[in-house]
Amino acid sequence: MEGQLSIFDTKQKKTTPKVVNVASVPQRSPFRYPGGKTWLIPVVRKWLKQSKEQKKLIEPFVGGGIVSLTTAFENLAERIIMVELDYEVAAVWEVIINGDHNWLADKIYSFDLTPENANSILQKESKTLKEQAFSTILKNRIFHGGIITKGSGLIKKGENGKGIKSRWYPKTLRDRILAIGHVKSKMEFVTGDAFTELEKIKDDANYYSFIDPPYTVAGKRLYTHFKIDHDALFALTAQLKGKFMLTYDDTEEIRALAKKYNLDFRIIPMKTTHHIQKNEIIISDNFEWWK
Secondary structure, rough: OHHOOOOOHHOOOOOOOOOOHHHHOOOOOOOOOOOOOHHHHHHHHHOOOOOOOOOOEEEOOOOOHHHHHHHHHHOOOOOEEEEEEOOOHHHHHHHHHHOHHHHHHHHHHHHOOOOOHHHHHOOOOOOHHHHHHHHHHHHHHHHHOOOOOOOOOEEEOOOOEEEEOOOHHHHHHHHHHHHHHHHHHHHEEEEEOHHHHHHOOOOOOOEEEEEEOOOOOOOHHHOOOOOHHHHHHHHHHHOOOOOOEOOOOOOOHHHHHHHHOEEEEEEEEOOOOOOOEEEEEEEOOOOOHHH
8 A cells, every 4th residue: 555655645635534325325226236336426416516507417437327317316417428338238228218118117027037037038149129128137136246247147045045036126126217217308328438428528518527437456357348448548538628527446557547647536435345445536627526
């Protein structure tokens, strides 16, 4: 840790006073998302409320979408753009935001979850968009840790020996998806590349960019598209005319990139799914809202 701290005078980099209790944040997403940002929502709210002017939000690495969903439900932006490259995750948002969310809600609610029925869905080779969306939700809910990348596998014992049914809450999932249907008119989903979509809005000062890329340490284990050019992402972020929040794990590499592009940051504590406390970095164009 001494090597990390020597890069900046971290006396100026204040942390929040305590770890956020995620149970206090409304659960809006149909995903169990590794690396999700539910715990960061109280901070995101402050960031979005720093100005009362009309604003638009873009979340270029949307994943489980908790920031976009919270923004929509709490009316914190007039327009929201969600972007995801992973075809499995993208299929879910394509159906919910751009397509027939009622179909997906009903399919989840009526599905008889058994190992045989699950395997028949997951092993089907040619899937329609709707079938892929359902398959992704199924996999996300019955695979260990919600991890859907290659190499992950079915929950074995699960909670109280419930096995694959441990995280399968059909009514809850249906209700969340139906609720999103009520606010999706202000939302747009794009299956695409984060860099491309950020380039499109970089000169628009009304955009708030919430950028949560695959992290340098855990990304390979958690995500299919974990390889990104972090230096290029910092360079692009530094060019944004609007407000931005860039989140990362607290590593020497990330601190060095922040210094290279003259970007200010703060340290914030969080707890992992294994209840291990660690620090993450919040990089932003300003921290007047942090107070």
